[in-house]
Amino acid sequence: MAPWECKQMMNIHGKVTRVAEWAAVRYAFLFLFLISVCGAQPSLSVKGNTYEGGALFLTLSNCADENPPSARIEGETYEFLRGGEGLWELVVPLSTESGGPVKLAVKCDEQSFERSFQVTSRNYGHQSITLNPSTLAGYDDPQNKADDKKIIDALEADRTAKLFSGDFIYPVQAPQTTGFGLRRTYNGWKKGWHKGLDLAGWEGEAVQAPADAVVLHTARGIVNGNTVVLSHGAGVGSVYLHLNSIQVSEGQELKKGQVLGTVGGTGGFAPHLHWETRVHGMPVNPKLFFTVPSGW
Numbered sequence: 212m213a214p215w216e217c218k219q220m221m222n223i224h225g226k227v228t229r230v231a232e233w234a235a236v237r238y239a240f241l242f243l244f245l246i247s248v249c250g251a252q253p254s255l256s257v258k259g260n261t262y263e264g265g266a267l268f269l270t271l272s273n274c275a276d277e278n279p280p281s282a283r284i285e286g287e288t289y290e291f292l293r294g295g296e297g298l299w300e301l302v303v304p305l306s307t308e309s310g311g312p313v314k315l316a317v318k319c320d321e322q323s324f325e326r327s328f329q330v331t332s333r334n335y336g337h338q339s340i341t342l343n344p345s346t347l348a349g350y351d352d353p354q355n356k357a358d359d360k361k362i363i364d365a366l367e368a369d370r371t372a373k374l375f376s377g378d379f380i381y382p383v384q385a386p387q388t389t390g391f392g393l394r395r396t397y398n399g400w401k402k403g404w405h406k407g408l409d410l411a412g413w414e415g416e417a418v419q420a421p422a423d424a425v426v427l428h429t430a431r432g433i434v435n436g437n438t439v440v441l442s443h444g445a446g447v448g449s450v451y452l453h454l455n456s457i458q459v460s461e462g463q464e465l466k467k468g469q470v471l472g473t474v475g476g477t478g479g480f481a482p483h484l485h486w487e488t489r490v491h492g493m494p495v496n497p498k499l500f501f502t503v504p505s506g507w
């Protein structure tokens with residue numbers, strides 16, 4: 212029974228003024244029944260990994276808010292997504308520079324929850340790489356910046372309810388060539404960082420959805436090459452760059468393991484899959500999602 216139905220029933224029965232003795236007994240039982248069913252207070256569950264580049268999995272239960280409740284962390288506010296009656300779900304990111312004390316604040320109805328915890332610093336390492344000067348120049352091309360913005364805009368605007376269930380799988384069964392989070396220096400001067408994982412793969416090898424998803428965005432970027440962006444719901448998205456072919460279209464629903472395209476080197480790179488996992492647009496470590504907390 213939903214809390215608002217309970218409130219309604221209590222109001223209805225509260226109007227009874229002329230009560231015979233037998234009715235008083237009956238209503239006393241009804242009242243006790245309603246207290247036992249409706250007494251459930253909103254509760255917040257927080258799971259996940261508290262390290263830089265990690266993510267927290269939030270579940271609000273018995274929250275009768277009609278409007279999405281919100282969570283505030285690291286200066287950002289995120290809206291929960293409805294997971295069922297009285298149930299709201301949300302994944303929030305921890306930036307790769309969030310080491311130290313972090314506070315999470317959640318509001319449901321008039322009730323507030325606060326959690327304080329320590330985010331563990333993570334040394335993701337450094338890499339110096341040399342790129343063809345024309346490829347490097349492409350990063351600063353306004354068209355490339357516009358390509359990136361479309362990806363982030365699609366992920367930030369995404370309000371898909373949770374689609375994934377349980378652990379993610381690798382999109383390609385291939386060795387990892389570059390890890391997540393590496394600080395990079397390009398051609399000795401340009402600074403950047405690696406927002407995803409690179410998986411070797413061979414040109415034309417199938418790329419699979421790592422979890423159930425809906426296709427948010429597809430594009431042919433000048434540096435990103437052929438691009439697919441998926442939403443897995445609850446704020447979690449994933450990005451696939453340099454594809455040889457795109458085999459899905461925007462709005463299409465995918466099951467875990469379904470092919471979305473093939474590995475390639477479009478955008479001027481040697482063939483490999485660049486794979487990102489993003490939470491509300493912020494890059495997090497994709498490997499986190501190989502071990503999704505129980506109940507998610």
Ligand SMILES: [Zn+2]
Pocket residue numbers: 389405407408409484485486
């Ligand atoms: Zn990459």
